[in-house]
Amino acid sequence: MEISAQVICIGNEIMLGHIANTNAQFVSGKLSCIGIKTSKHLDIPDDPNVIISSIRKSLAESEIVILSGGLGPTVDDLTLECIAKALNKKLIFNKKIAGQIKAHFKMRKIKMPANNMRQALVPEGGIPIENNIGTAPGLIIPVNGKVLMAFPGVPFELYPMLEKTALPYLKKKFPLGQIIKSRVIKITGLSESRVDEMIEDILRLTGKIQMGIYPHPEEIQVKITVTEKNEKSADRIISKIEKQIKSRLKDHIFGYDNEKFEEIIGRMLQKSKKTLAIAESCTGGLLANRITDAPGSSAYFKLGLVTYSNESKHRLLGIPMETIKKYGAVSKETASLMAKNVRILACSDYGIGISGITGPGGRTKTKPIGMVYIALSAKSKAICKEFRFSGTRNLIKYKSTQAALNMLKQANN
């Protein structure tokens, strides 16, 4: 049996382009994990006639219809009334929900506007979904073997409600005997077309396997999606494909799924009991910031210096002014000394030095925008690489930190 879902997002702010609709992506992603395909996303304004006819049409076309938005307390919030009208059901006042809403305001010591009691109305036959963050409850309502669900439009309210209540309900109501599982492989240091070339045959796999390549400015993601009867067989297929990709892209793979590079590096440093210090010029603190985004980074991160001026490179890092004059601040020599001297200054195991030209100013004839030197220093090792990154100022900064993290990862292997 093929079960399909539709996602309807309601709100004038979406139609005006004031906000991006990220709920549809989230809902479809979660549904696809339990084997349910989404056949349509629909965004519509706060117009009762449009809402009612859209609900009816989607219910006629699909087994599952998920609404988001329009559950707030104001007169613009029409979703509950429209659901009741679309399904010819009465709205019934729910005492339990009313109590929860009152408690929500009491706890925050705010006087409850009378309007908020509108949120305690539930269409006949509906099952409310508790909202632990805001005041608007969600709704599950069975309709002739199909199901309609409604969630608040605020993403961080919708996310936990969908995961905790709606997904288990749908899994039970529509046992599909199949699941969809995905794995994302994160790649750095290669262009999209180069990755494409290296794993072209794997990317062409079809059938129960769906391959995708998603270029982001700072990394390439390859996604393996498998439809199988259970987790175990899905995992087997995914790890087989993953192995093939790994054998070709090797060191360029830095992580999987939602892993962040700085967290991978953090775990690596903790495991090997090594410490790190950083001297940044063109990245301006971005590398230190990423490193300290990882919880527990104080265990291995000793010191970060943003020596943006030549003067500070000289005074804080003891880099001779002659070196800077002779080779330039953007040079192998300067970056290498930055890495070495910050390591010695902080008494750390590793030192990283970054110096480059991010633009729009600062370039010379021989040193174009995007030229970046990254140096890594350890007691028994010293590496410095020259890179040529493309893109905006922010992108060049980000790509530089990716490359630095990758050098650190490879050195620690």
Add this chain to the structure above:
Amino acid sequence: MEISAQVICIGNEIMLGHIANTNAQFVSGKLSCIGIKTSKHLDIPDDPNVIISSIRKSLAESEIVILSGGLGPTVDDLTLECIAKALNKKLIFNKKIAGQIKAHFKMRKIKMPANNMRQALVPEGGIPIENNIGTAPGLIIPVNGKVLMAFPGVPFELYPMLEKTALPYLKKKFPLGQIIKSRVIKITGLSESRVDEMIEDILRLTGKIQMGIYPHPEEIQVKITVTEKNEKSADRIISKIEKQIKSRLKDHIFGYDNEKFEEIIGRMLQKSKKTLAIAESCTGGLLANRITDAPGSSAYFKLGLVTYSNESKHRLLGIPMETIKKYGAVSKETASLMAKNVRILACSDYGIGISGITGPGGRTKTKPIGMVYIALSAKSKAICKEFRFSGTRNLIKYKSTQAALNMLKQANN
């Protein structure tokens, strides 16, 4: 005359939740600027029957239909054929486009796959839109007084094509005699409910004026949207409302529209010829990173230190170990000395010191997660404030930098 538009985005990757559809927001935002309302966003899979019927239905309902996605060179890319079928038109090979595609590959020194010639097909009566970034041209095709447009799905290809070609075309074809203009006011240091309370009456304005309040974790945005017959009268209304809001929210307003706080601060420092040095602990380099995101920051940013350990606070900034022991690293005393000593070390006009607890570890009974001290030091001025921020580690870091920038802005006034 009311003109309405629909946006149809095509792609299995959208239906699977692999990517968020940000094109619909972009298109609607741009259309609303020229007075055209979007009545529907529709996301559909790469299924020719669904694409054809969706095109026909949307053209029946609205004057303008804008497609994105499915213009690539592969067999999955069906948009051109579907447009031709939906409108009963032939596809005609366009020599000029074929030449441009060939040139694109020649320039990048890549052999052109034969498939790419499919992108040179144009439905009869269609006007191709040049794509300066990728190989897929866009399309404008008039249909009985209405218009259908198609764009590649890659956002950074769609954006310039829509702005340069499609918007001028639509403005000319549908002269509405009215425009929609918006202004975003960016607010920091107040909660959404507090802003709501302070400008409640203004937020309730209706008619030709539409007010919105958009809470982001790091800032509150209030948006004024006005529908008027021309720019001048729209500007007059907007600046009147803006003045009212400014008189109430005062210093909490830090910027407008797409302005970034770090760029506002940068312009401010350049104008007043002042320089800045920063010593960060809990923000781990984020403030230095934001400051150096602004082009030209080397003119006023002298030095950033990420003194993550007590040792580095002592050794680099000369903060007595007794001070740290007595008051703690997270204290008014330590933050104030960080600000003062980094200012002296860098010979700058301003020094900023930040020390706090971002979690998940590090809290004590008296020092909860989110407690942050921010100090500002100038020759004749020294301020230190205690903050209690809520949210994740990253959010606490970000909110701390917002507060620091705001302190700097107020001190420089």
